[in-house]
Every structure is written in C-alpha cells, then in structure tokens.
Amino acid sequence: MSLRNRASTGAAWLVLGTLALPASAQELAEEGFFGDLPVVLSAARIAQTTVESPVSFSVLDEEAIRAIGARDVAELFRQLPGFQVGYFVGNKPVVTYHGLADQYARRMQVLIDGRSVYVPIYGGVPWENLPLVLDDIVRIEVVRGPNAASFGPNSFAGVISISTRHATENAGALVSVAAGDREWRSGVVRLSGEPDDLDYRLSLGYEEHEGFDDVNDSRRARQLTTRVDFSMNATDTLMFQAGVNAARNGIGEESDIGDPDRAQQPINHFRHLRWERNLSADEAWVVQYYFNHYELIDGFGIDTQIEVPPFPPVSATTDVDFDAVSERHDLEAQYNVSPLEGLRLVTGASVRTDEVTSEGFFGTDETLSNDVARVFGHAEWTLAERWIANVGAMWEDNDISGEDTSPKVGLLYKLDTHQSLRAGVSQATRTPVFIETRANTRFPIATDAPAPFDMLLDQTLLGGGELDPERIRSVELGYRLGGPDFDLDVRLFRDEIEDIISQIPVAFADDSFDGEASTFVNRGTAEVVGIEAQIDTEPSPRLRLLGALSYTESDVDDDDAEGSIERSIPRWTANLLGIVRLSGSSFMSFDYNYVEDIDWLDKRRRHAATIRRLDLQYSRSLEIGGQNANFALNLENVLGDYTDYQEDNVVEPGAYARFSVNYR
Amino acid sequence: MHASRIGPALGAALLVAFGLHDACAARAVVVASEGKAYHQQAIAALQRASSVPVQVVHLPLNGTDLTADQVLVALGSEALARVARLTPSRPYVAALVSQRTYWRIFADRTLRPPDATLLIDQPLERQLALARRLLPEVRRVGVLIAHDNPLQLPSVPGLDLIVRRIDVDSNAILEVKPLLREVDALLAVPDPVTFNRNTIHGLLMSAYRHRKGVIGYSYPLVKAGALLSAYASPELIGAEIAPLIERVERGEIGAPLILHPQRFRVVVNHGIARILGVSATVAGIEDRVYDSIEQLP
Numbered sequence: 001m002s003l004r005n006r007a008s009t010g011a012a013w014l015v016l017g018t019l020a021l022p023a024s025a026q027e028l029a030e031e032g033f034f035g036d037l038p039v040v041l042s043a044a045r046i047a048q049t050t051v052e053s054p055v056s057f058s059v060l061d062e063e064a065i066r067a068i069g070a071r072d073v074a075e076l077f078r079q080l081p082g083f084q085v086g087y088f089v090g091n092k093p094v095v096t097y098h099g100l101a102d103q104y105a106r107r108m109q110v111l112i113d114g115r116s117v118y119v120p121i122y123g124g125v126p127w128e129n130l131p132l133v134l135d136d137i138v139r140i141e142v143v144r145g146p147n148a149a150s151f152g153p154n155s156f157a158g159v160i161s162i163s164t165r166h167a168t169e170n171a172g173a174l175v176s177v178a179a180g181d182r183e184w185r186s187g188v189v190r191l192s193g194e195p196d197d198l199d200y201r202l203s204l205g206y207e208e209h210e211g212f213d214d215v216n217d218s219r220r221a222r223q224l225t226t227r228v229d230f231s232m233n234a235t236d237t238l239m240f241q242a243g244v245n246a247a248r249n250g251i252g253e254e255s256d257i258g259d260p261d262r263a264q265q266p267i268n269h270f271r272h273l274r275w276e277r278n279l280s281a282d283e284a285w286v287v288q289y290y291f292n293h294y295e296l297i298d299g300f301g302i303d304t305q306i307e308v309p310p311f312p313p314v315s316a317t318t319d320v321d322f323d324a325v326s327e328r329h330d331l332e333a334q335y336n337v338s339p340l341e342g343l344r345l346v347t348g349a350s351v352r353t354d355e356v357t358s359e360g361f362f363g364t365d366e367t368l369s370n371d372v373a374r375v376f377g378h379a380e381w382t383l384a385e386r387w388i389a390n391v392g393a394m395w396e397d398n399d400i401s402g403e404d405t406s407p408k409v410g411l412l413y414k415l416d417t418h419q420s421l422r423a424g425v426s427q428a429t430r431t432p433v434f435i436e437t438r439a440n441t442r443f444p445i446a447t448d449a450p451a452p453f454d455m456l457l458d459q460t461l462l463g464g465g466e467l468d469p470e471r472i473r474s475v476e477l478g479y480r481l482g483g484p485d486f487d488l489d490v491r492l493f494r495d496e497i498e499d500i501i502s503q504i505p506v507a508f509a510d511d512s513f514d515g516e517a518s519t520f521v522n523r524g525t526a527e528v529v530g531i532e533a534q535i536d537t538e539p540s541p542r543l544r545l546l547g548a549l550s551y552t553e554s555d556v557d558d559d560d561a562e563g564s565i566e567r568s569i570p571r572w573t574a575n576l577l578g579i580v581r582l583s584g585s586s587f588m589s590f591d592y593n594y595v596e597d598i599d600w601l602d603k604r605r606r607h608a609a610t611i612r613r614l615d616l617q618y619s620r621s622l623e624i625g626g627q628n629a630n631f632a633l634n635l636e637n638v639l640g641d642y643t644d645y646q647e648d649n650v651v652e653p654g655a656y657a658r659f660s661v662n663y664r
Numbered sequence: 665m666h667a668s669r670i671g672p673a674l675g676a677a678l679l680v681a682f683g684l685h686d687a688c689a690a691r692a693v694v695v696a697s698e699g700k701a702y703h704q705q706a707i708a709a710l711q712r713a714s715s716v717p718v719q720v721v722h723l724p725l726n727g728t729d730l731t732a733d734q735v736l737v738a739l740g741s742e743a744l745a746r747v748a749r750l751t752p753s754r755p756y757v758a759a760l761v762s763q764r765t766y767w768r769i770f771a772d773r774t775l776r777p778p779d780a781t782l783l784i785d786q787p788l789e790r791q792l793a794l795a796r797r798l799l800p801e802v803r804r805v806g807v808l809i810a811h812d813n814p815l816q817l818p819s820v821p822g823l824d825l826i827v828r829r830i831d832v833d834s835n836a837i838l839e840v841k842p843l844l845r846e847v848d849a850l851l852a853v854p855d856p857v858t859f860n861r862n863t864i865h866g867l868l869m870s871a872y873r874h875r876k877g878v879i880g881y882s883y884p885l886v887k888a889g890a891l892l893s894a895y896a897s898p899e900l901i902g903a904e905i906a907p908l909i910e911r912v913e914r915g916e917i918g919a920p921l922i923l924h925p926q927r928f929r930v931v932v933n934h935g936i937a938r939i940l941g942v943s944a945t946v947a948g949i950e951d952r953v954y955d956s957i958e959q960l961p
Binding site: 029030032033034035036037038039040049050051052061062063138139166168169171172194197199229231234280281282385417418482484541584628662664 | 785866940
C-alpha cells in the first residue's frame with residue numbers, strides 16, 4: 001500500500017475536541033457514502049448544454065434578477081432581446097416579444113414551475129395578479145421563437161419558464177420591506193423549513209402603489225403562496241404548490257361614463273401537484289395536475305336620460321357587469337428517456353379543460369368550455385461527433401379550432417466544444433381565446449325596460465365567431481459561443497405569421513351610443529425578418545455584463561389604415577445590464593433599456609414613443625445581530641421622463657429602497 | 665443497547681461469560697451490523713480474498729466469545745464504536761468507516777484505536793487529481809466546508825483551491841452561490857454541515873445553474889447530480905481488508921495505521937457531463953478498477 005494513501009491525522013487530532021456534533025443525524029457514517037440519495041438532476045430537470053441547444057434561449061439567473069432591481073415580475077423581461085414591457089396603466093403591465101400585442105399580449109406561453117398561467121378568457125398573462133412573489137423566483141429561462149412541439153399550445157412567439165426556489169434554498173425566515181415614489185410600498189414575509197424529507201416554503205406578500213400621476217391606476221394586492229417538496233424515496237418526489245393573489249385595482253376615468261373610475265377586484269388562485277420519478281440522469285417520469293382560477297369582480301352603473309318623442313324623458317340606470325370567472329384544469333404526463341447512446345427522447349400527453357363564465361362579456365350566464373387533448377414528442381439525436389439533430393411535434397385537438405400539428409426540426413453543428421451553428425424550422429398555432437370568438441358585450445338601457453325604451457345603449461365587443469387559429473412559421477439560423485465566463489448567441493430569423501387576429505371597429509346600427517362595436521377578425525399576414533444577439537460575459541471577476549440587441553424589418557399585408565400592426569413590431573430594441581461586484585457583500589448595477597417607438601394594438605391604437613431608460617442600483621449585504629441583512633437603493637429612469645404605452649402614462653425619474661433580513 | 669452505557673469492563677465480561685463457540689474456529693472475526701447490503705458485500709469480498717477462515721458475528725454481541733488468538737475486524741461505524749469500547753488487548757482492524765466517524769469515536773482518548781483502519785473516504789488528492797486529469801479547463805476548485813471540519817485540504821499542482829469555511833448554523837446553499845461564481849468546479853467533501861440530505865438538492869441545483877461540475881465523494885452523490893467521483897465499492901474495500909488482517913497477525917504494524925482505499929473506480933454522471941461539454945473526455949473511464957490516477961486513459 002503506497003504511503004500517499006496514508007490518511008493524515010496530525011492536525012485532525014488537535015481539533016477532535018471541537019467536533020461537537022451530536023452523534024445522530026449529523027454524523028456522516030457509511031450511510032453517507034453508500035446510502036441512496038434523491039436524484040436531483042434528472043432527465044426531467046436538465047436540458048441541453050448551452051452550445052448544444054437547438055433553440056435561442058436566454059437566462060436570467062438569481063444574480064441578474066437581483067441586479068435588475070425590478071419592482072414587479074414583468075419589469076425583468078426588458079433585459080431580453082426583442083422584448084417589450086409596457087404599462088397599459090400603472091397596474092397593468094404587458095410583456096411581449098416582437099410586438100403584435102394589445103394589453104393582453106396573447107402570443108407568449110408562460111410557465112411557472114411547469115404550470116401554464118395563460119388565462120383562457122382573455123388570453124395572455126395577468127402579470128399584475130399572478131400568485132408569485134418576486135423574491136421566490138430563482139431563475140427564468142426564455143425560449144425565443146415558436147416552440148409548441150416542446151411546450152404545448154400557444155408557445156407561439158416564445159416561452160417564458162419561471163422557476164421558484166426549492167424550499168431547501170431558503171431555510172429560515174425572510175422579512176423584506178420596500179418603499180418608493182408613487183407611494184409604492186411592498187412587503188414580503190417568507191418562512192421555510194425542512195423537517196425530515198419534507199421541505200416547505202410559505203410566502204406572504206403585500207404591495208400597494210398609486211400608479212401614474214393623474215391616472216386612476218392604484219393597486220392594493222395581497223398574496224399568499226406555498227410550496228411543499230416531499231422526497232418519498234431516492235427516486236420519487238412530490239411537489240405541491242398553491243397560491244392566491246387578491247387585489248383591488250383602480251381603473252377608469254371620472255369623466256368617462258362608459259368607463260368610470262372604480263376599483264376592479266381580480267382574484268387569482270391555483271393548486272399544482274407534481275410527481276417526479278427520477279430514475280437517473282437519463283430517465284424520468286413526470287405527472288402533474290394543476291388548477292388555475294381567475295376571477296374578476298367589476299361593475300358599475302351608467303345613469304342615462306332617454307328621450308323618445310313624444311314621451312317625456314325617462315331616467316334609467318344601466319347596470320354594467322364585467323364579473324368573470326375563468327378556470328383551467330390540466331393533467332399531463334411526460335416521460336424522458338435516453339434509450340441509446342446519443343439519443344434523448346421526451347414524450348407525453350395532456351388533457352385540459354378551460355371554462356369561462358361571464359354574462360357581461362358573453363351575453364349569457366352559461367359556462368363556455370374548451371376541451372384540449374395533446375400528444376407531444378421530441379428527440380435529440382447525436383448523428384455524429386459534431387452533428388446533432390432535433391425533431392419534435394405536437395398534435396392537438398381542441399373544441400375551438402379542431403386538430404392541429406406543430407412540428408419542429410433542427411440541425412446543429414458543433415464547431416468545437418464551445419461553438420455551434422444551428423438551423424431550425426418550426427411551426428406553431430395560437431388558438432383563438434373565448435373573448436375573440438364568443439364576446440357579446442352589450443349594455444341595454446335596462447334589462448326590463450318596456451318598449452320603446454328597451455334600446456341598446458352600447459355594444460362594445462362582438463366575437464369573431466369561427467376564427468382561424470393564428471399560424472407562425474419560423475426559420476432560424478443561429479450561432480452560439482459558450483465558455484466558462486462567456487456566452488454569446490446570435491440569431492437570424494424569419495417569421496411568417498398568418499391569420500393574425502386583430503381587433504377592429506365595426507358598424508353596429510343598434511348601438512345608440514356611438515353606432516359601432518369592435519370585433520375580432522383574421523386579418524393580415526406579417527413577415528418579420530431580423531437579427532438578435534445576446535451576450536453574458538465577465539471580463540473580470542468584479543464585472544459582469546449582459547447585453548441584448550434586436551433589429552427587425554417587418555412587412556404586413558392587409559394592415560389597418562394606420563399600418564399599426566407593422567408599427568407594433570419595434571425595429572430596434574437594446575439592453576445592457578452591468579453588475580459591478582464591489583466586494584463579496586455589495587454590488588452596483590446599471591440597466592439601460594432602449595425600445596424604438598411602437599404601436600400597441602388595442603381597440604383604440606396607442607402609439608408609444610421611443611423609450612430610453614437607465615436604472616441604477618446599489619446593494620449591500622450586512623450582518624445585523626448575527627442575521628444576514630440586505631439593503632438596496634434603486635434610482636429609476638434617471639435619464640428623464642418618457643411616456644409608456646399611451647400618452648397619459650408619464651414615467652418620471654423615481655427611486656425606491658428595499659431592506660431585507662434573513663433569519664436562520 | 666449501546667456498549668458505552670454498559671461500560672467497557674462489564675461488556676468484556678459479558679462476552680467471555682456467554683461465549684459462542686462458532687467463532688472459535690476462525691482466525692479472523694468480523695463484527696458488523698446486520699441488515700446493511702454494503703456490509704454483506706464487503707464481508708463476501710473479504711471471505712473471497714482471505715487465505716484464512718473468516719467468521720462473522722453481528723451486533724449486538726450479546727454473549728459472543730471472542731478468543732484471544734483471533735483478529736477482530738470492526739466493520740462499519742457501529743461495530744467500531746462497540747469494539748473500541750471493549751478495549752481488546754490484542755490487535756484489531758477497522759474498515760468501512762468514514763474519516764469523520766473515526767475522529768468522533770477516538771475523540772475519547774481513553775479508547776485504543778485500531779491497529780489498522782481502512783477508511784471509506786477517498787483521499788482528496790485523488791479526487792482533485794481526477795479533476796485535473798479529466799477536466800483540463802478547470803483551474804479553480806471551490807470547497808465549502810465547516811469551520812470545525814479538521815479535514816486537511818491538499819494542494820494539487822495546476823489547481824487553485826478556493827476554500828469557504830462556514831458556521832454550523834450557516835445556510836450552505838446561500839454560502840455556495842458566491843463561491844460558485846469564483847470557481848470552475850466544486851469539490852464536495854464529506855461534511856455534514858455542507859453536504860447532507862437537506863442541502864444536496866439546493867447545492868446540486870445551484871452548481872447546475874452556474875454550469876459548474878461537482879466533484880463528488882461517493883457513488884450515490886454522482887447519481888444524484890454530481891459530475892464525477894473516485895469511489896471504492898464495498899467489494900473493493902472488503903478485498904483490501906484481507907492483507908491488512910495478515911499484516912496485523914504478523915505484528916508488522918506499529919503505530920495505528922489509517923489508510924484510504926488503494927483501489928478505486930470512477931463514476932460519471934453522463935447527463936451532467938453532457939451539459940458541461942466533457943462527455944468525450946470522461947467516456948469509457950468507468951470500465952475498470954484503478955490503482956492510481958496515472959492509469960486513467
């Protein structure tokens with residue numbers, strides 16, 4: 001036996017007396033070397049290496065998320081190439097990729113720990129009302145471009161995948177408070193623990209602000225979320241999440257009798273159960289069920305004076321009821337396996353039911369439903385040492401638009417271990433949502449008014465009926481350079497979007513208010529060609545830079561008279577986030593965002609001027625009473641005023657401070 | 665019943681008074697816990713490799729007669745804790761114990777250590793040399809370790825070791841994140857404050873998110889999500905006990921000898937290797953048993 005294998009014990013004996021660990025669970029006996037451990041990084045959790053990824057994707061890790069210093073989740077996405085973040089009003093953020101969005105921005109798939117948060121009634125994501133505490137987000141991965149074959153229906157323009165912290169990452173308690181201009185106040189209390197094989201996290205959040213000056217867009221919101229992870233054995237884990245977000249949001253204007261100032265009350269809650277059998281890094285099963293419930297309480301009265309000669313004028317109150325309930329049940333099974341060297345397969349199936357009820361929006365108290373079934377598969381096959389092929393498809397059948405198939409094919413060539421070239425073709429569809437097909441939003445003078453006073457005061461929305469799904473076909477060429485402290489991705493793309501569903505005004509004779517309504521039609525075909533680049537580099541241990549650049553040229557056939565569809569796609573967007581690590585406990589960051597002027601495609605088109613925005617942050621961690629604390633000061637929009645989404649929304653320079661303490 | 669509650673003298677008396685004669689024919693008696701597969705595998709390997717008869721007795725040792733001309737082999741931490749308290753007057757061997765267990769038991773200086781101890785732990789020099797050999801781009805290796813862990817951290821030419829020591833009540837997952845930004849890989853060391861069942865998920869996920877490989881210290885840790893590790897299986901350890909028994913029998917050992925396993929295997933998590941782009945360099949290294957790092961392909 002060689003001497004080099006003789007264990008050294010000299011120094012160890014000197015500190016034996018300090019080994020005061022209890023001789024129980026803390027002891028690392030032979031079980032710690034031979035006993036089973038839960039498979040943490042399984043086939044269901046690990047993706048392709050950066051260089052071998054067949055798609056363009058961006059990552060916001062924990063450090064970047066902290067450095068951005070966002071007040072809400074939506075703000076984080078400014079950082080990404082080709083993304084736009086706007087505020088329809090102060091309590092209504094909108095996130096879109098390559099424009100083509102109104103306040104509901106329906107063309108992105110958003111997943112939180114694998115759960116789609118797309119709202120079936122309007123489409124899109126209620127960013128302001130997600131049961132999701134910003135402090136709980138540990139990572140965001142964004143696939144740019146259509147990817148229905150891997151992520152399911154409505155993965156149209158891109159896919160945002162948000163991961164929240166596993167409960168073990170937060171053992172102890174967190175108290176965080178923040179305050180800033182616009183009377184913004186926010187607080188979070190989080191409790192986490194790890195008794196035995198069960199880990200839990202409970203987060204309570206509160207937020208309030210007054211929104212933009214002279215706009216009725218205040219917000220008061222409370223939320224509660226929980227996550228429990230249970231290791232059943234070495235291979236099986238259960239995750240349960242639930243959460244609720246209840247808010248009171250200001251909306252409307254005092255001078256607008258059709259949209260008076262009032263408070264909406266959205267309530268959003270969910271339950272999510274996920275079972276994983278992680279057999280190895282090459283084989284895993286995932287079965288999950290979730291239930292999303294989105295509810296809106298909103299209503300007001302319109303006082304009217306009806307004159308129908310020769311009768312004397314009659315006063316009446318029209319009750320406007322925008323109450324709505326939207327629910328989604330989703331059950332999905334997925335199997336990941338690597339049956340052969342160099343071949344990885346993901347297959348699965350899901351069934352989903354969407355149900356919506358709103359007499360105000362649909363003119364009926366019946367519940368409308370849409371059943372969706374889908375089967376999907378994806379294969380990654382290493383053809384040769386340098387060549388990797390990716391093939392995938394999703395077949396879907398739904399009650400609104402019937403059957404559809406979304407394929408995706410890609411080929412990747414590795415120039416060396418750090419560089420790759422890729423080419424891909426993909427297709428995806430976006431199924432129309434209920435509001436686009438079935439809306440019948442009308443306000444009679446009074447529901448029981450006798451003739452001739454039983455007239456229609458206003459018809460605001462009319463569903464488009466049998467709309468075709470929107471289709472996107474995307475061709476992409478990409479280059480990726482990935483190294484330990486350097487990641488560069490360049491993407492050339494051409495997207496062709498057909499049957500764009502647009503909201504347009506339409507004459508409506510029975511409407512006694514303005515004689516028109518708005519409806520949804522398949523109108524326009526857009527061709528978007530562009531180049532995007534992103535970089536994440538650390539030129540020195542103290543400096544990290546994350547840059548994003550996007551340039552597009554778009555051409556829309558059959559656009560509206562103003563050319564708004566084409567103008568909704570910004571030509572230039574750019575972002576640079578810099579993180580200066582001053583020490584192990586403090587950093588400064590700057591975040592510059594540029595978005596060329598665009599139109600937003602609401603019923604009344606909004607033109608938003610070019611945004612040039614610079615945010616600065618200083619963050620310092622310190623120890624107070626033996627506990628870790630953090631203080632951050634954020635200066636926002638230091639370059640001066642700009643208007644966001646519409647002319648009333650003036651974003652002024654602002655500031656806020658955040659203080660948090662972690663209790664162990 | 666734990667031997668320490670009885671007292672060494674009473675325990676020894678009981679052994680003599682209620683002796684079992686099955687053990688008498690053997691020249692080596694293995695004392696082990698019952699019911700653990702890895703103990704059985706090590707014992708089977710020892711019996712195959714040994715030129716002398718080997719008898720096995722299981723804990724608790726109620727009434728077992730361990731005669732004076734036999735070499736005792738304490739297999740596992742529980743057996744070692746028990747046998748050490750019997751203060752046997754003759755030489756004995758310990759195996760399948762971790763270095764940390766060894767330190768804890770013999771922190772009681774009244775106990776006589778085994779003449780020869782074969783640890784489970786791989787030498788850290790070997791784990792680092794493995795990384796140096798298979799991960800040529802790794803220059804800076806991070807180590808997260810408790811302040812009170814007496815493990816000596818070696819130096820390996822060509823590698824910078826960045827050590828972060830943490831308190832017993834620290835959150836290892838929070839502590840590892842800044843460390844991961846500084847290093848190219850993380851060396852996991854046996855330390856219950858850092859790597860335990862509650863922290864493994866967070867530590868491995870954090871390393872994965874930073875795209876940094878974890879050099880493990882055991883086979884299960886690699887299967888859970890570490891990148892690679894040298895390890896000695898129970899069979900390899902069992903086979904190495906046999907020559908130790910012979911050396912002890914022959915009285916060749918003076919001062920207590922503490923040894924790491926000589927022979928080892930390498931286990932790789934190929935999913936992680938693929939993510940880190942090192943699949944080609946680690947291909948085929950799991951197929952054989954090694955005596956030294958130099959034998960790696």
